[in-house]
Amino acid sequence: MRYSQYYIPTLREIPAEAEIDSHKLMLRAGMIRKAAAGMYSFLPLAYRVLQKIRRVVEEEMDRAGGQQVLLPIVQPAEIWHQTGRWDVYGEEMFRLQDRHQRDFCLGPTHEEMITTLVKNEVRSYRELPLRLYQIQNKYRDEIRPRYGVMRAREFIMKDLYSFDRDEEGLNRSYEAMYEAYSRIFTRLGLKFRAVEADSGAIGGDVSHEFMVLAPSGESVILYCEQCDYAANNEKASAALPAKGEEAFLPCEEVHTPGQATVPEVTAYLGVEASQLIKTLFYQVGEELVAVLVRGDDELNDIKLGNLFNQPYRLAPPEEVAAQLDLPVGYVGPVGLRTKKVKIIADHRIKTMVNAVCGANRRDYHLRNVNLERDFTVDTFADLRLAKAGDPCPHCQQPLLETRGVEVGHIFKLGTKYSSALRAYFRDENGEEKPFIMGCYGIGISRIVAAAIEQNNDQDGIKWPVPIAPFQVLILPITSEQLATAEEIYRQLRAAGVEVLLDDREERAGVKFKDADLIGIPLRITVGPKGLAQGEVEVKVRLTGEEFRWPLADVTSQVLAYLAKNTPVVND
RNA sequence: CGGGGUGUGGCGCAGCUUGGCAGCGCGUCUGCUUUGGGAGCAGAAGGCCCUGGGUUCAAAUCCCAGCACCCCGACCA
The missing domain is CATH 3.30.930.10 (Bira Bifunctional Protein; Domain 2)
Structure with missing residues (x-):
């Protein structure tokens, strides 16, 4: 062309x-x-x-x-x-x-x-x-x-x-x-990864997404280098940490005036966020449901939605106060039974020993709270958002995180x-x-x-060979080289190569800029410098590599490059 | 749908506060000179200033209403 x-x-x-x-x-x-x-x-x-x-x-x-x-x-x-x-x-x-x-x-x-x-x-x-x-x-x-x-x-x-x-x-x-x-x-x-995915409203138990990896991708992927595990963050789960070994200490109420959020409470009491139990209330249908997660965990809305399987929303503090007479910020599972509220908890709650939670009384929290001894849970489920560093659910190795663009879903x-x-x-x-x-x-x-x-730099696109709009761009510096460029163009086309010949009456700079922008994998510059030695100058857009090829070798070199850079999948 | 922003030649923008000939850069066209990383000079074309209404002697500019587009969020096989 x-x-x-x-x-x-x-x-x-x-x-x-x-x-x-x-x-x-x-x-x-x-x-x-x-x-x-x-x-x-x-x-x-x-x-x-x-x-x-x-x-x-x-x-x-x-x-x-x-x-x-x-x-x-x-x-x-x-x-x-x-x-x-x-x-x-x-x-x-x-x-x-x-x-x-x-x-x-x-x-x-x-x-x-x-x-x-x-x-x-x-x-x-x-x-x-x-x-x-x-x-x-x-x-x-x-x-x-x-x-x-x-x-x-x-x-x-x-x-x-x-x-x-x-x-x-x-x-x-x-x-x-x-x-x-x-x-x-x-x-x-393309660099891609197949990941386990939530099947969402469409139903079914198994679903995979195919992600093209790119830092700017909208989807977050967690994967394990040790085994094959990979999932998007809506679906990803992690292995449970071991339950703490410490002996149960007596539960006690502590005064925490004005300390309602996780950072406030951890700072005030000198404990880690992982020792806290967060208690959230959701309006599910007509009823309020209490959901427990560890203080350093984030709730995964997709998992929660799958569990409820009906419309739900986070209950505003006023509603919790009005319906249950509980002060949001100081709420905990201990004694919550008396309110006849269903309690759902993330699996990690099971591993906590001597935890901290709200006392269901304004400006008070409880220390050394333990499952079974101090409170019970109706349903345990995987409800947390997995994150990088969590143990892989299959092999315990720390999970890694990357981002991708979802291009396929089965x-x-x-x-x-x-x-x-x-x-x-x-x-x-x-x-x-x-x-x-x-x-x-x-x-x-x-x-x-x-x-x-996945493939670009400041100057433009860097097409992988298989999807590039053209495989080769021929760029004559001036009209002096046009005849030679035409000859190369003719030979490459005869060899079945998809070639774009920049025959415009533009200055070299303009052609170089456009060449980088549209990102054709191989750029063959035909200029006086190279021709003086019977050579063309070649630049690989993807890697920036530069070569000099004798005129006579252009077609064979191009074919070799294309063959080498066209991925083949064996039958 | 909630919040924020923007609408002015093809593209990027200024002008709006304080109403008074619609501008700049890039691109486009013509000519000359240039020619290895977005050239120089000279000339030219190109506008419903988003739309409708209002105020005013006079509106890109002020007021009201609408529309479109972008961003954040909610939402989403």
């Missing part, structure tokens, strides 16, 4: 709206333009990247037994009513009506659509397993779209749905997808949608059974942004 005939509207200045690197660079490199909040046009350079990602995804989906289909983006409300999600999905769904005032939505996801399709077509276990996927735009009216295409309201997604006859089949489908995803991100040349759905939509098949005994389903998503457009987050 000739630069002069290709539309790459680079910007010198950073548009004010962009916050993170990938967003700034996609705008500056002329890849995207905004149409509305969370709605973007993809320009030629970005489209090439999308196509490359798409091709790898398609190859791996096909290899894993997937068959590509294309379902309607506009979906009738009826099927959403059947699963109850027309109401559940709420404001996040783009809705519209046709001329007959019939309700439709723009598909945020396609469980309803695909399940309806399969229900009407597949009758027998003999037709299973079935793995159908598509790549198309998805629509979610996010409350707050942000970071360019990272969290857009219209985005490109690959979604595959698996239909199996039993759990065993589902497990095979799930494993096939897990492997396919690992192959995809490896082949795309779920075991079970029969949630097939049951709701009455999608059944006949098994070998002639019995009607609901399909056992799984769903598996990849954010195609998000991968572009994630790849840039």
Whole structure:
């Protein structure tokens, strides 16, 4: 491709709206333009990247037994009513009506659509397993779209749905997808990690997210170097520390005037935050529930939500005072029974000896409080937010922390949608059974942004070879070298290399700046200095390495570099 | 939805306090000179100052209402 005939509207200045690197660079490199909040046009350079990602995804989906289909983006409300999600999905769904005032939505996801399709077509276990996927735009009216295409309201997604006859089949489908995803991100040349994830409202017991690692990522990942354990911080758990060995001391009340918060109490009494029991009250449905966590722990809202399994919120102090006559800041589990409040505690409470907690009396705390002797708990659960340094739940090694961008998520759905939509098949005994389903998503457009987050510097993007819009950029310093550059261009193209020839009548500086910005992996500079010795100057964008190659070797050297830097996954 | 901020040529911004010809830098176009990391000179084009209403002889500027966009939070397969 000739630069002069290709539309790459680079910007010198950073548009004010962009916050993170990938967003700034996609705008500056002329890849995207905004149409509305969370709605973007993809320009030629970005489209090439999308196509490359798409091709790898398609190859791996096909290899894993997937068959590509294309379902309607506009979906009738009826099927959403059947699963109850027309109401559940709420404001996040783009809705519209046709001329007959019939309700439709723009598909945020396609469980309803695909399940309806399969229900009407597949009758027998003999037709299973079935793995159908598509790549198309998805629509979610996010409350707050942000970071360019990272969290857009219209985005490109690959979604595959698996239909199996039993759990065993589902497990095979799930494993096939897990492997396919690992192959995809490896082949795309991205540093990634698969982590255990919370399956959230979509249900199911097992779920993994695929994270592209980047310090600016929105998700926090905890992982163990010793074993394979890795989870996002919504899901991560830690091994329990050993219970303290000390002898129980007699419980005593101490005066702590005006000391209501954890830092205040620890400072006033000269104890560690880990010796404190925090008591929080949540309004769950109609009742107030007491939740106990160690003073140095943070409550994990996702885990708490999964436990309650209904709407809940932190009860404001006034309500606690009004309903239970308790002074927030001086509340503790001892004697709480008399209030008929359900007490839920994080597992770590079990390991505490001679703890400190509120005395349920203003300006007083209790010392040397011990489980069983002084108070009891209704339910123990893992409720704390795991953090770096915690012991790994599998091997006790300290967990490490990193950040990532979620680019893929796989779920075991079970029969949630097939049951709701009455999608059944006949098994070998002639019995009607609901399909056992799984769903598996990849954010195609998000991968572009994630790849840039992972690979950029002050000067611009540094594309990994597999997803670069072009593999090689040829940069003649002046028009004097254009003929030589054209010749190299011709040879490389003949060898099947994707080349961008910067044939613009611009000064060298401008071309260098744009080259760095758009980040083509190999830059071949054709200038008088090199040509005097029959050589071109080569710079590797990713590493900054520089070489001199004799003119005659350019094609073979380029092919060797590309081969070496295109990850291959063996069958 | 709560809080904060911003809307002025394609991009980045000044002007608004104290009403009086709409400006600067970059980019774009033309010409000349230049040509190894965003060149110089000369000239030119390009504006519903977010929208609507109000105050005023006069509004980018003051007042009212609305809209859009960005950030923080809540929310979110």
